[in-house]
Amino acid sequence: MEHIRTPKVENVSLIDRASARKPCVGTLYLTATHSIFVEHDAERHRETWVLHSLVSAVEKLPATPAGCSLLLRCKNFQVIQFVIPQERDCQDVHALLTRLSRPERYTELYCFAFNPNLDAEAREESWNFIDLKAEFVRMGLPNSLWQMSTANREYRVCDTYPGELYVPKSATLPVVLGSARFRSRGRLPVLTYYHRDNSAAICRSSQPLSGFSARCLEDEQMLQAISSSNPGSSFMYVVDTRPKLNAMANRAAGKGYESEDNYANIKFHFLSIENIHVMRSSQQKMLEVCEQKSPSMAEFLWGLESSGWLKHIKGILDAGVFIAKAVAEEGASVLVHCSDGWDRTAQACSVASVLLDPYYRTLKGLMVLIERDWVSFGHKFSHRYSHVDGDPREVSPVMDQFLECVWQLSLQFPCAFEYNERFLLHLHDQVYSCQYGNFLGNCQKDRVDLRLREKTHSVWWNLWKTRADYTNPLYRPDHSQTQGVLRPTTAPYCFKFWRAMYCRSDPGRQRPPPSMTDVLTAVREESQQLEAELSAQQEKIANLSKILARKAGPMMKTADERGVASGSPRRTQPCLRGESESPLKRSDPDLSASSDQESGVTDLSCLSPSSGEESTKDPDSDEAAYSTA
């Protein structure tokens, strides 16, 4: 709190950048974690909360008679503009937000302050919700060919890898250690995905330290071991996700790529995904296109093209498709690497996993996948998403691109994904905002050192609890589209601009009409309520008819057998038929429209003396009551 000299500014205007609408006036509160704007309008009292850690830049615009404008650019691509009447206040707020949005130490981050009212036990449980060991068991590991190695238990072999590594059983400890020495930062080839159907595996690593001619027997043995752990194939693929030119340039620095001459039975391929610097500037260019005030169609399309963004997305998806094809169609194992093996490799492996295994298209599955390929394998979250003030050259939208690939796939396969667009957007927010501890640090070791499990909460459990918000209404686990391997088209025209992600402060419209997903979700929710009401009704009818049957058994028996309620479930049929010819039926033509009737019915069942004890759910009970009467 020591930074906050101006905790509150009155008469601030929140500008609606989208339209010429009148700005709303209110009070801006500055807390240790959020900027909160409360609208003065007595009726609405709308609040806008902006997390400091989500702010990527604070800009002061030239002063106008109305006051000073402050522009908040958020990491989730929202742009918020305040007008502050007093220049001095504006300066204060600017300085304060600049400071607060650029924390220097991890401990300043929101996750250390965020307390969702959980006790220690619940917190621990939230961390245990995603269990990677269980994930490997799900894939069928360990088995006769693959084992869990404890070589990296204390992060001694590779400090950016997880403590538990899955390697071929045939790879001895000296081979493991030798291979690690021959790889950038010790990131040796280890398994990340195992395709149970045909025993093919996706392994990942960093580049070999091959230079122009260096060899390493253990590394060659390691690859041989991976290859022979897949009895279904006589060869394996080694995939370098970098453009060939970049990989060749690395040879001068004593790094590089595998030569087919030195490694037995490998097929080597380049996949041409550009590096983090290219991706960063590409996204920047695309965002500039989005920010233009009413661009023409040509300006927009030209800007989109020259940003190269969709080309890069296609490149990543193509890489995933290549790997998935090798695994599913050729039954070959694949080793994937780039330079360090924590950006492009994570993208390519996880896209391939989504294509190969329907599990990763479920809510929990995507959480597991991100935990495995990104969190545990040392994707440098804190550097890439600038959680703490650091080298801007380390920042890059690597995760954004993975999430976008999944989104592009969901356009082609609308029934195959359990999660919806909102889930992907929310994950993006979480990766950047540090409300939870999951994405802090750059590797597992960092997170252990920061004692995040004790000091922060896990986002996964929270997402799981609110999963109803993130469920795709079109998803059905038994749908043919859901099953098996996805084979997307990657023709250029299949790639769309992701409007919901990059135009969060929509330039076109204030309140967009409900999307099809929203409507269908609402319909499904209503259906669920109806189902609940239906079974409650059936119960009530069962009870009531029992009472009726007892009171007026003989009369019911003489009733006609013609049914009325078409489509009503079988179990209620006997009493319905009994009622159908009752003279009372015609007395009220339409009761369904009246809500009073509903409550009336409820009252009756409450008053009914026998309803409590007789509320049995046995479908036969209706008939039993009927016949005993």
Next chain:
Amino acid sequence: MEFAELIKTPRVDGVVLHRPFMPTVEGTLCLTGHHLILSSRQDSIEELWLLHSNIDSIEKRFVGSLGTIVVKCKDLRVIQLDIPGMEECLNIASSIEALSTLDSITLMYPFFYRPMFEVIEDGWNLFLPEEFFKDIESSTDEWRLSNVNKDFSVCPTYPALVIVPKAVDDDTLCKVATFRQGGRFPVLSYYHKKNGMVMMRAGQPLTGTNGRRCKEDEKLINATLRVGKRGYIIDTRTISVAQQAKARGGGFEQEANYPQWRRIHKAIERSNILQESLIKLVEACNDQSQNMDRWLSKLEASNWQTHVKEILTTACLAAQCIDREGASVLVHGTEGSDSTLQVTSLAQIILDPGCRTMRGFQALVEREWLQAGHPFQQRCIQSAFSNSKPRWEAPVFLLFLDCVWQILHQFPCSFQFNEHFLVLLFEHAYASQFGTFLGNSAAERVKLKLPQKTVSLWSWVNRPQEMEHFLNPLYETNSLVIWPSVAPQSLLLWEGVFLRWKRSSKCLDEAYEEMVHIIECNKELQSKVNALRRQLAQLETGDGLLGEP
């Protein structure tokens, strides 16, 4: 029969057919007067039944004695026929060419087509101007139905009955007609019941270079203004195009003569530019390249999306003037039968919930396109694959449908019909067994006796068993004005038309079915719950009454 001499080879065996997303089949190719038919040899199932009028162009290639004909259709489908024998192939090719470019309308298939269904509701009588006027009459008495054009002599492209201000008599109309392009004097297009404002359309005023004026014209359009109110004239052309039109006798309303009107110029392109744009877009979609830059630059260079944006923007402007500004609007371009109709019909979709229903949309197409004299015959004679030098063809109606699709996509619950219906209209505008889109004007349709000699598309579409394919399961009545976003980020390529034959729609179709399933389940549950509610109420009262005695 006249066609016999055009069919050089009526039948060839061993022809192999290649189509998008379907297995290759071998069979017998037959040519009839109106169809190209391929029956598979095994079980003599017709694999292909293609209207000659749907064929936009053909290409022939030879490898030895095996000939190949690539057939490019107006619905943008491309199929390939491998025909053994050079002579057969040449004969088939020249026959198709002759049959697909028949000059006489009366030789077209609709004049020979006999429906296999009983016509219950004749589409030809479904949307009469009298009916439309009755609806307007119920809200205002300031307009009248004039039959000044009953023999199509005042304006050859207008229908016999038009709605004009009551204060203006037929003689005045005749004078105004001489001052407007093609005799298209200002007529009522839409009456906004919410505030009594109107939208009119016309041809350009024939002011010429010396600034001719016509008092009757001024009187006519001023008669639609409320006292002290200003109106808007939306000229769909840029000011410079409108200026140039003066040299050819056309022009625009001078401020001095129309002081109560504010003129706004927009930039909707003329038909030959639109045709070029369509050709480029389809070429871009058919490009086999995997290169993203190439795709995006070709998409941009086609300018198709720019046209969509411009037309929608202009329609929004017209709607805004009427609904937000509370002003009446007059829309025209040059002839008043292309861009003018795009604007007036789209503005009605934005403003009038009735136009978003199945019937309402049909009525809109009938009123604002067919009756209003959009020259369908000329515009739709060729599509994107045409080799011939373009004359009058232009995808004006397709652009309108594309714009409707954009709004439908943004407001998925506000339309009673679905995307399939829009695609259907696109197909039938270019090639059809129905007579609806034949001819260029109401006068031509009368002369051709289309209502007597052909079947209306609406007669078929409105049969319940057909209609169900075209109903939007998400539809909920929305009585509001809907304002579409015209930001470039919001406007998408209409894949249902342009990528229809490029990528399989299986997964999207499944999603659609799933959506229908969800809605149907909900409806079923609702009716079950309602039935049980009724039952419970009965049991309740029954219990009470039975307890009494």
